[in-house]
Amino acid sequence: MAGRLLFICQLLVRDLRRRRTETVLLLVAITAATATLTLGLTLNEIADRPYQQTRTATAGPDVIVTPRTTGQAALDELAARTTAAGVTDHSGPFPIAYLTMTAHGRSAHAVVEGRDDAPVSIDRPAVTDGTWVRPGGVVVERAFADALGIRTGDTVSIDGHPLRVTGTAVTAARATYPYAGWHYSGSVLVERGGLVWVDRSDIATLAGSQSLSYTLNLKLADPAASATYPVGDQLTTWQAIDRLNGRLYSDAQMTLLVGSWLLSGLALAGVAGIVAGRIIGQRRRVGLLKAVGAGPAMIAAIHLAEYLVIGLAAAATGLVTGWFAAPVLIRPSAGLIGSVNAQPPALRTVIAATALALTIAVAATLVPVVRAAATSTIHALADAATPPRRRRWRIWLSRRLPTALLIGVRINARRPRRARLVTVNTLITTTALVAVLIVNTQAVHFDLGYTALANPRVERGEQATLVLTVVVCVLALVNAVVSTWTAVLDARQPLAVARTLxxxxxxxxxxxxxxQLLPAVPGVAVGIPAGIGLVAFVSIGEVQYPPGSWLLATALGVLLAVAALTAVPAMVATRRPVVDTLRSAPT
Amino acid sequence: MVLRARGLTRRYGRDSGLVRAVDEVDLDVPAGQALAIMGPSGCGKSTLLHLLGGLQRPTGGQVWLADRRIDTMSEWASARLRRDSLGFVFQSFHLMDELTAMENVELAALLAGQPPRRARQRALHLLERVGLADRAAHLPSALSGGQRQRVAIARALCNEPLVVLADEPTGNLDSAATLDVLRLFEELHTAGQTLVVVTHDPRIAAVADRVISMRDGAFADDRQVVGAATGTVYGRRR
Known part of the structure; x- marks a missing residue:
């Protein structure tokens, strides 16, 4: 047993060394899928952990109450809350006003909270730069400051009153920009806005004629019990704030998770194409192994081991890539503190990425490996290629076509499985591109929050979409080139004969x-409705479809890309002298 | 002359590694002649055949086919020439495995742009001529070596070429199959087809009316055969 294992390992190492390019291509294909899946799964953790750390660092409240009433009525309403059952501590009420802040010529809604200089027991915002509030100054929530490009020392204007920025801070008592909960007084429609703190003595001046609202922070004996509180426009809990912060990543997460399905399909098609080519190259060795006594199980183990090792390596690479790329790509809100990569990826992420990588490796290799193991020894020793399949109707049809089409149809008729991989490749690529097109076409019907500032949630979604598009295109490109080159190698002899004729x-x-182009056509044709269907399936709201001309342009673009990618290796292949091919490929 | 070469040369490598596969060969092949080129392995006879058929470019000299110089032709023009004026027969047949005998033969006509129906009729006629009409629907894997080579010969004849160039056409065949092919060449010769056959097999020389011996890329001997194609050299007809 040990001897067999050693033998398998020796062959494994030699194969990996000898076919470095193919090994790298396999690694890239599977890694792309696992890295995207890791990215998608990691976003929850990235969003969740910093909030917990911020909550601890700032003595975050369990429940935050902000009554709809204003002035003394609000204070009276809040007074009763401080003695409610289960409440162990509180801070506030703090006066708040819903105003507009202007900085560097850009305006945004600002929830202005009046604070004292002295620290409180619940919700002590952590100053990340500068100093805490003082009269005539303002402290800006860090994510809000980032969005407006504000730095300590700048001067901003709140409803026309100039204030000097004394610092930036983070809190767990309100969601980060743009979910600070800004709304017009008396309205329940929450708009995009950020949080700022000013000295309690300044807020009445800033609010002008607007009557002040108040907010109260409560600490419960059992923080988890806050989950039972009815969250609404007057009350929120730390769990609800955590979820709200997570909305920043929800679009990006959906994009990456759906993208990882598509990339898995592309990786599967790519790996299957590469493996089919490799197995053909290893046919003679299969014969030799059988001749010296290796059984089908041993043959299958030798080949599968190689792809399992590549799959495991790709899973590890994908996990590391996804784990480190997530914070760079998605930028956990600047409104939170703490390191996002302090802990390793969650076990479920590791299991999911590894399972995906191994599934791709095994699914793509099982059929050719089993076929190789079942090949007769004599046939394998003769190094005879699997006879091409005869597709009677395609041959009949091709007789009526121009020469180039006749050649193309007959090349595909010889190896229908490879043609199907091309179809799958273009189907998934078109599906992904159409989905991206639709996502980018979505009009924001209710963009609550007048501001020229970009919506950070949309920004992150767009970044995830961009990453996905690039990875899909790269993987599709690799697949197209590999497929063409495999076709080139397989069709050398028939093409050489055609040239002698x-x-x-x-x-x-x-x-x-x-x-390559012919099987791409049905892939593109089905890819358009598939992309539309995919977006309709995963979207919650109404889907707005792009104009037909855009879809047509996408379809033509994919076909043109396939034509261009395949033309180069095809033309290179036909430059090889006919005589050399005929000498090296006896029939 | 249907085929003419002057100073035809093909060299590989350089300096000490220089190989003169074909070394300044002059050749005239009149229409209807059956020419056998013989010689030991590596003497350059296959290379000469490839040069005459435009499959390889010479490093020196000129080749004319029906008074058209072919060694300076573009790839496109060479392809057109092969399609219309030349037929190739190879030692290893080079039939398409997935095509039937009929489809293999008609392929040449289809590539030449003939309508499918006419290509099919031509292929059927040629298969009858080579005695394989009853095997028209068979795949190459279902044919014997001799039958495969006869299909390859039918394919070479499909576009009524000026010259058929055959490279060791009996090299992969047993004696019986070799006799079949030899009979076919004899019939072609009798019908006036110009043949240039590269071979090791002295029996083929018996159907030729001219035999050239090659050595080290050059012609060592060039002789006319009197009374060739009598069918007596290679046994009785069935």
């Missing part, structure tokens, strides 16, 4: 390119 190099090259 009078086909020009141009016809042979175009035929090869068409062999």
């Amino acid at each position: 009078g086909a020009t190099p141009g016809q042979a090259g175009v035929g090869l390119a068409l062999a």
Whole structure:
């Protein structure tokens, strides 16, 4: 047993060394899928952990009450809350006003909270730069300051009153920008806005004629009990704030998780194409192994071990890439503190990424590996390629086509499985691109929050979409080139024969390119409705579809890209002298 | 002359590694002649055949086919020439595995742009001519070596070429199959088809009316055969 294992390991190491390019391509394909999945799954943790750390660091409240009433009525209403059952401590009530802040020529809604200089027991915002509030100064929530480009020492204006920024701070008592809970007085419609703190003595001046609202922070004997509180426009809990902060990443997370499905499909198609080519190359060795006594199980183990090792390596690479890329890509809100990568990825993320990588590796390799293991020894020793399949109707149809098309159709008829992989590749690519197109077409019907500032949630969604698009395109490109090159190798002999019969190099090259382009057409045709269906399936609201001309342009773009990608290796292949091919490929 | 070469040269490598595969060969092949080129392995006879057929470019000299110089032709023009004026027969047949005998033969006509129906009729006629009409629907894997080579010969004849160039056409065949192919060449020769056959097999020389011996890329001997194609050299007809 030990001897067999050693033998398998020796062959494994040699194969990996000998076929470095293919190994790297396999690694890249599977890593792309696992990294995207890790990114998607990691976002929850990235959003959740800093909030918990911020909550601890700032003595965050369990329940925050902000009555709809204002002035003395609000204070009276809040007074009763401080002695409610289960409440162990409180801070406030703090006066708040819903105003507009202008900085560097840009305006945004600002929830202005009046604070004292002295620290309180609940909700002590952590100053991340500068100093805490003082008369005539303002402290800006860090994410809000980031969005407006405010730094300590700048002068901002709140409803026309100039104030000097004395510092920036973070809190767990309100969600970070843009979910600070700004609304017009008396309205329940919450708009985008950020939080600022001013000296309690300044707030009445800033509010002008607007009557002040008040907010009260409560600490419960059992913080988890706050989950039972009815969250609404007058009351919120730390769990609700945590969820609200998570909304910043929800679009990005959905994009990445759905993207990881698509990338898994692309990786599967790519790996299957590469593996099919490798197994053909290893046919003779299969014969030799069988001749010296290796059984089908041993043959299968030798080949599967290689792909399992590549799959595990890709899972590890994808996990590390996704884990480290997540904070860089998604930027956990600046309104929170704490390191997002202080702990390793969650076990469920590790399991999911590893399972995905191994599934891709095994699913793509099982059929060719089993087929190789079942090949007769004599046949394998003769190094005879699997005879091409005969597709009677395609041959019949191709007789009526121009030479290049005839060649293209017949190349595909020889290896229908490879043609199907091309279809899958273009189907997934088109699906992804159409989905991205639709996502970018979505109009924001109710963009509550007049401001020229970009919506950070949309920004993060767009970044995730960009990353996904790039990875999909790169993987699709790799798949297209690998598929064409495999076709080139497989079709060398029939193309050489066709050239001795009078086909020009141009016809042979175009035929090869068409062999890739033809199966891409149904992939693109199905990819458009599939992309539309995918967005409709995962979207909650109404889906707005892009104009038909955009979809058509996407379809043509994919086909043009396939044509361009395949034309180069096809033309290179036809430059090889016919005589060399005929000598090296006996029939 | 249907085929003419002057100073035809093909060299590989350079300096001490220089190999003269074909070394300044002059050749005239009149229409209807059956020419056998013989010689030991590596003497350059296959390379000469490839040069005459435009499959390889010479490093020196000129080649004319029906008074058209072909060694300076573009790839496109060479392809067109092969399609219309030349037929190739190879030692290892080079049939498409997934195509039937009929489809293999008609492929040449289809590539030449003939309508499918006419290509099919031509292929059927040629398969009858090579005695394989009853095997038209068979895949190459279901044919014997001799039958495969006869299909390859039918394919070479499909576009009524000026010259058929055959490279060791009996090299992979047993004696019986070799006799079949030899008979076919004899019939072609009798019908006036110009043949250039590269071979090791002295029996093929018996159907040729001219035999050239090659050595080290050059012609060592060039002789006319009197009374060739009598069918007596390679046994009785069935």
